[in-house]
Each structure stands twice: as C-alpha cells, then as structure tokens.
Amino acid sequence: MMADLHECVSELERWATGRAVVLTGSGNTFCSGGELQTVQKILHKGGDMCKLMQFTTSRLYSLPLISVAAVNGHALGGGAELTTACDFRVMTTKAKIGFVQARMNVSTGWGGGTRLIGLLGRTNALLLLSSGQVLNADQAKALGFVNEVFDTEDIASEARKWINKTLVGDFTVTRNIKQMVLEGANMEDLAYTRERELFTKLWGSELHLKALNANMKHK
Numbered sequence: 008m009m010a011d012l013h014e015c016v017s018e019l020e021r022w023a024t025g026r027a028v029v030l031t032g033s034g035n036t037f038c039s040g041g042e043l044q045t046v047q048k049i050l051h052k053g054g055d056m057c058k059l060m061q062f063t064t065s066r067l068y069s070l071p072l073i074s075v076a077a078v079n080g081h082a083l084g085g086g087a088e089l090t091t092a093c094d095f096r097v098m099t100t101k102a103k104i105g106f107v108q109a110r111m112n113v114s115t116g117w118g119g120g121t122r123l124i125g126l127l128g129r130t131n132a133l134l135l136l137s138s139g140q141v142l143n144a145d146q147a148k149a150l151g152f153v154n155e156v157f158d159t160e161d162i163a164s165e166a167r168k169w170i171n172k173t174l175v176g177d178f179t180v181t182r183n184i185k186q187m188v189l190e191g192a193n194m195e196d197l198a199y200t201r202e203r204e205l206f207t208k209l210w211g212s213e214l215h216l217k218a219l220n221a222n223m224k225h226k
C-alpha cells in the first residue's frame with residue numbers, strides 16, 4: 008500500500024489539468040493502519056517507514072488539486088493520519104475514524120499528528136491523540152474533522168458529487184486557490200517573525216512608556 012500510494016501521488020503530480028482527487032478504501036475499510044504482521048518485521052526500521060510515509064503524505068497534501076478522503080469504513084492509526092493528508096474529509100454514517108496509536112503504545116509517525124493540530128487546534132488534537140478515541144460520524148462532524156456525512160454504500164461517488172457541486176470556476180482557478188492556501192499556510196514561520204518584529208517596534212517606545220506611566224486601568 009505504501010509503495011502504491013507513493014506511485015499514485017507521483018502520477019497525480021504529473022496531472023497538469025486535474026482539479027480534484029478522491030481517496031477511498033476498498034471493501035468496507037478505508038485503511039486500518041500499519042499492517043500488523045509487517046510492523047512486527049520492521050520494528051527496527053520505524054524511522055525509515057515514517058520518512059517514506061511523511062514524504063508521500065506531504066506530497067499528497069501539497070498537490071495542486073483539491074483532495075477528498077472518502078472514508079468508507081474504519082480509518083485507524085495510519086489510516087486516520089492518511090485522512091489528514093487530504094484537504095477535505097467525508098464519511099459514511101457507519102465509518103469510524105481513530106488515532107489509535109496510543110492504544111498500541113506508539114504515537115503518530117506519518118505526519119498526521121502535526122496536520123491534526125492545524126485542523127483541530129492544539130487542545131482537540133491532544134485529546135484525540137492521547138485518548139485514542141474512535142470517532143463515529145456524528146462526533147467527527149461535531150469536531151469539524153469531517154466536512155460531510157453521507158448515508159451511503161458508495162461514499163466515493165458521493166464525494167465526487169459533493170466536489171462537483173462545491174467547486175466553482177475553471178480548474179486553473181481551483182489550482183491557483185489551492186496554491187495560494189498552501190503558500191499562505193507555509194507563511195506561519197514568517198508571520199511569527201513579523202509579529203515579533205512589529206511588537207519590538209512598539210515595545211519601549213515613547214507611546215508605550217506614556218501608557219505605562221499613565222497607570223491605565225482596563226475596565
């Protein structure tokens with residue numbers, strides 16, 4: 008699966024006229040995480056596995072397309088991480104999503120923990136990751152983790168319909184917007200630096216001192 012996903016992402020990167028992509032699972036599972044038998048065999052290679060999956064999932068996350076995870080069944084562990092590498096998530100009423108890594112006495116490694124903080128904020132991310140809670144559709148929707156819930160056996164086609172009715176404009180516009188949002192999100196480091204610089208300009212200035220000396224009360 009890891010190698011196949013890597014190949015698919017490479018193909019999508021070459022798709023110059025694409026607008027959107029839907030990621031779903033086969034049968035009644037979206038992705039139940041690391042294959043437990045394989046995990047036993049690569050216990051000394053956790054870092055290598057993470058490197059590969061972080062590389063693949065961050066490329067998926069950065070595609071110039073709108074990506075939707077159509078969660079058709081369980082998305083557990085690495086499977087839950089995979090859903091965070093998409094721009095949007097939709098799920099069936101019966102599907103379940105759980106960052107169950109802590110139950111296995113590990114933490115996230117495929118980049119999903121970092122992306123979850125961006126998606127839900129620090130408090131909710133910490134709660135989900137440290138509790139290993141498995142969310143049903145209502146809970147995932149209430150948290151804002153999924154965008155839509157559909158009562159269907161064919162979530163991939165619901166996802167396609169949802170994309171088609173949601174996205175407007177030419178495909179070049181969608182790709183431009185995605186690029187802008189990606190670059191905007193990457194500006195966070197720069198924003199911190201600018202915030203510090205701007206603060207320093209005022210800190211200790213005449214105006215600041217005047218306010219301090221006035222012994223203001225903020226009632």
Ligand SMILES: CC[C@H](C(=O)O)C(=O)SCCNC(=O)CCNC(=O)[C@H](O)C(C)(C)COP(=O)(O)OP(=O)(O)OC[C@H]1O[C@@H](n2cnc3c(N)ncnc32)[C@H](O)[C@@H]1OP(=O)(O)O
Nearest residue numbers: 039040041042043044046081083084085086108111113116
């Ligand atoms: C960074 C990644 C991280 C890590 O690996 O460290 C993780 O991903 S941690 C999370 C690892 N995944 C799990 O712990 C999931 C374990 N599986 C389950 O909880 C259930 O199987 C479930 C909920 C996915 C499906 O339950 P259901 O009752 O519907 O079916 P079965 O349990 O009978 O499962 C069918 C069949 O699939 C096999 N299976 C399911 N998940 C895995 C897996 N992760 N690795 C290997 N095999 C898996 C299960 O053993 C059954 O096989 P069978 O031969 O039919 O008995």
